[in-house]
Amino acid sequence: MEPLGTFGIIARILYQFTSVWVALVILFAVSIAFKRRLGLYGKLFDSPIGMIGFALVMFWVFTGIFGAMDLIVTFDPLEQISGMKNKPPGTAVANPEDGQYAWYLLGGDNLARDVFSRLVKGAWVVVQIAPLATLFAFMVGITLGLPAGYYGGKLDTFLSFLANLILAFPVILLFYLLVTPEIVDTGVPNYMATVLFVFPIIFAGVLLNSRYYTQPGFRTPLLIAVLGVMAWLYLSLISTGGYLVNTRELSIPALPAILDLFDIPGGILVVFVSVVFVNSPTVFRIVRGLAMDLRTRDYVAAAQTRGEGPWYIMLWEILPNARGPLIVDFCLRIGYTTILLGTLGFFGLGLPPESPDWGSTINEGRKLLSIYLHPALPPALALLSLVLGLNLLADGLREESLKD
């Protein structure tokens, strides 16, 4: 086979992304058609900046999902083909077998793996971890920030001190302290996971309890169902192979393996925990500030006069009114989490070295950067475009939410 020219490479890459284009077009067509009925999400389609940002974000989300379903990738991200080491983009595979793709569209890296497939698979790592980790950080930040801002006093002083303590850590030092294999052996990240992942359960429990407190007949079954499912998920999440921690000195049994719904690979769990841990104090500070501001409003005073409980006021009066800034910050924070994930990969922490995530790929590629550009540049540009998309999306949302 002949090597491809620039035009051929671009055309073939665009063709590989067909499923993504189709999904994007459908999403945009449906959203624009019904935009008046979709609230804040629909208003996003009135702002060109927000639309561009949303398109960039959804492009990578679809790429991640379809990439995980093996729709876009041309090779296995770990497959090494001899003779393809550091080959420039568009190089043809020497003797392709039947059904094998004939070119390395973006060239080969220094272990002769396909850069394009690794790029697509890397999107899946980000799409899996970043939004979920941000969501967990928000749960922790909201559950602690609302009472801190609403009650103030000693509780606020104590929690703010803790938050500032974590924020005073240089992030990279914290990562080095939490994510090295030696620390993982001691089970410290597992303990942190055990603590941090309780917060969504507390949040959901308090949220529903405070709302339906006056209707015990409805509240009790609801709480049992919701908390039961969440507790099961929680136990599945924190236990691996029937144990919470299983080291030489100590093993704490948890959910038996039969009931365990899914296992998170050790590396991913550690990365997830440390990213949540780093993000929560900032969310805490934002929520605390908003709660301090909103607690002086008239509707809060009205609710207090009605005799509503403090948690009802926090979760059903203050929180909904704080949603605008929180949604904007959520978008920005997913971007920041993506950057943090890249930082972890860049320092070779947490994720296994052969992992196709963008940070690790950039780190590998930079060592040969003065001679070969193609292994390092695509993941760098991908990360840049995703974070840029999230920033633009946040900007669009901010503009639109300020309009009314």
Add this chain to the structure above:
Amino acid sequence: MGLFILRRVWVMVLTALCLTFIVFFLTNLYPNLEKLAKTQGNMRMTDEQVASWLERRGYTEPLFSRYGQWLGVWPGWTRSDDGGVTGRCIDGTVTAEAAADAPRLCGILQGDWGYSTVFRDDVSGIIATRLGLTGKLMFWVMLLMVPMALLVGVIAGMREGSRTDRTLSTFSIITTATPEYVSGVIFIAVFASSAVGLKWFKGTATSAMDDANFENFFLPVLTIALYGMGYIARMTRASMTEVMTAQYIRTARLKGVTFPNIVMKHALRNALIAPFTVIMLQFPWLLNGVVIVETLFNYKGFGWTLVEAAGNNDIELLLAVSVVSVVVVLTTQLISDIGYVYLNPRIRIS
């Protein structure tokens, strides 16, 4: 004001104590000590050998007493056997008489920052040299970042919604969306690699440690400056647009003051209060950027030291690094608070 500063300093000391204790605890977990013993001694040591290696060097004492020794509020450990006396405050092995003369306390309160196991040197010396190098980097970053950010922000905020505003705002969003390891890689690829062939700058800054010049130092400085710049520029823009819609600006315009005069004499001073605090609060973020850029460009400063110390579990060096960074972070917060009070006459007078 005095009381305020005193309280802040107290919180700062408390934070530093908690933080160093966490670092101390994590670096002294047994697997970390085992790794330290194996890298310092011999990779093929048995478990018993590791245990005795650690015991001889005082690593097996209770955690709190060792933390107290590091701080200098608890007497350093000593240990005597046939060969003589060794101890935390004693150099090598000496006789019992010499050991009696050695100071009882030796921790950071006495000015003894300990010994780095990676660099085989005194921690205080390493920190001083590396901080000096990073200081040089930060100085140039500030010199490039602050004026550029303020200029971009002020020009963008002068006429809200104009084409200049849109272009500059997009530019600052792009810079905030580009982490250092992405922009650094792109800069090296474009300006320093033989593949593109421009070769305007050098891809490493190792030579800049002794002799910094434009060619070997500009790329690292630009990489850090760009990431921090976007955020400051956006803050400046927001503050500038707010000031430009204020009543006194309209009054000045109606009186017929020229536009440049309005911006320079009336708007600018009020618009720069908010960015000042943001610039100070950027320091902790810059610290992160410094670690990444120093690793990427192989500039052996403070950030590079952090990575080396953390990668090799160099306990005392890591503790010193965290002390320095927590002091930097909290001092800048303090300065930003005080500066805000002084810059804003409304708060100052009340």
